Amino acid sequence: MFETKVINQFKIKLVFLSAIKIKLNSKLFNVLTMKTVLSFLNDLKKNNTKEWFNENRKRYEESKEKMLFFTELLIQEVSKFDDEVSMLNPKDCLFRIFRDVRFSKDKTPYKTNMGSFITRGGRKSHRAGYYIHVEPGSSFVGGGVWCPMPDPLKAIRSEIYDNAEGFKEVINDKGFKKYYTGIMGEQLKTAPKGFPKDFEDIELLRHKSYAFGYNFDDKTVKSDDFVGNVVDAFKELYKVNRYLNVAMDKWM
Secondary structure, eight states: OHHHHHHHHHHHHHHHHHHHHHHHHHHHHHHHOSHHHHHHHHHHHHOOSHHHHHHTHHHHHHHHHHHHHHHHHHHHHHTTTOGGGTTOOGGGTBOOSBOOOTTOSOOOOBOSOEEEEESTTGGGOOSOEEEEEEOTTOEEEEEEESSOOHHHHHHHHHHHHHOHHHHHHHHTOHHHHTTOOSOBSOBOSSOOTTSOTTOTTHHHHSBSOEEEEEEEOHHHHTSTTHHHHHHHHHHTTHHHHHHHHHHHHHHO
16 A cells, blocks of 8 residues: 555656646747847847947847857757767857957947857867857858868868768768758868879868858747757767867877
């Protein structure tokens, strides 16, 4: 009889915990919706002045907190398949909204997007990672390395020269190509310095970046499925990020 009572109490507890989980998940998705962020950024684009920004600072702070929360959730999800990011602080990943206008003809003071770069070391790291970019009409996810400094770039090219088949296997994978159809960015017109022009896969060495991107429309960004969609796209980036990071660890 005592055993039956304990079992019944345990069942009641499980039902209670399940109800809490459902409630928390519902709340989680409500918090994660990007409608507020897109609305703020859209209005900022039309009113990119310090006066307007200061008057709407509360909206900015709300959007920033939402992006930090979103980034924290992504870190938790990505760490399930890439343990390099497990100890990251989302504040180290989120880019500042303030523009550096010192050498720019465009003097508008604020970016009209919010983005986070998830990788070991955060947004200032030279390592390959996972990027989320939220901007009205131009949201996307990305990965790899964008415009790396000379040493990381040479390291990546050296690994591709040494193991081109391994790189081609990753970027030609069916699951990867579902999201990422090519390497982004500019290319050299000829072979990079230090590499032979007659290398069979010389076109792979001419890239100045080894980055990949996939676009999301606003409807998807504002949907409750956005988190899952981003995580699915990030999963396909893991192998290429690993290839690039191993290359930098090996050749630098």
